[in-house]
Amino acid sequence: MDYKEDDVYGQRLLISMNADQRELHSNIRAARAILHSFADVTIIINAHTMSFGHKNPEYSINGQLGDRKGIMGEKGVTAGFKAAKKQGCKIVVIDLDEHILQVRSFELSKYISRRKADFVNGMISACYVVFDGEAVVVNASMQTRQEIMSVVEQLNPGAPTY
DSSP states (O other), X not given: OOEEEETTTEEEEEEETTSOTTTHHHHHHHHHHHHHHXXXXXXXXXXXXXXXXXXXXXXXXXXXXXXXXXXXXXXXXXXXXXXXXXXXXXXXXXXXXXXXXXXOHHHHHXXXXXXXXXXXXXXXXXXXXXXXXXXXXXXXXXSOHHHHHHHHHTTSTTSOOO
């Protein structure tokens, strides 16, 4: 496989020469937000392939498969998790920058906390939430809904939580 190093993060973000060009800009933007927020993370943007009628996971994050989900609203968390699990992902990246103008931490935490079983049974190990060039990570098996809401609020301090 041929990869190129990212102009900003170098070897911490490797981009496949065969990455999905239609989503490359969004995938790089979200990956950079994660790398900006977490100094110990490395990301590979994988080559684009179609197998079994499903897109392959876009990322390898610290060696685990992950996919970016550009949700249209908080209810999209459910479909994003289901699709990521079908793709064999262990990490879900909820990208709010794609379609959402402000973080509604109360609503977002509700839908993420409802995915607790995915974390408890080991199907999902982490969920990154990306907004405005920043990222946080949550894990519903170890965090209550209130704790998830507090973490998500860090992305948009002072905004209403509704």
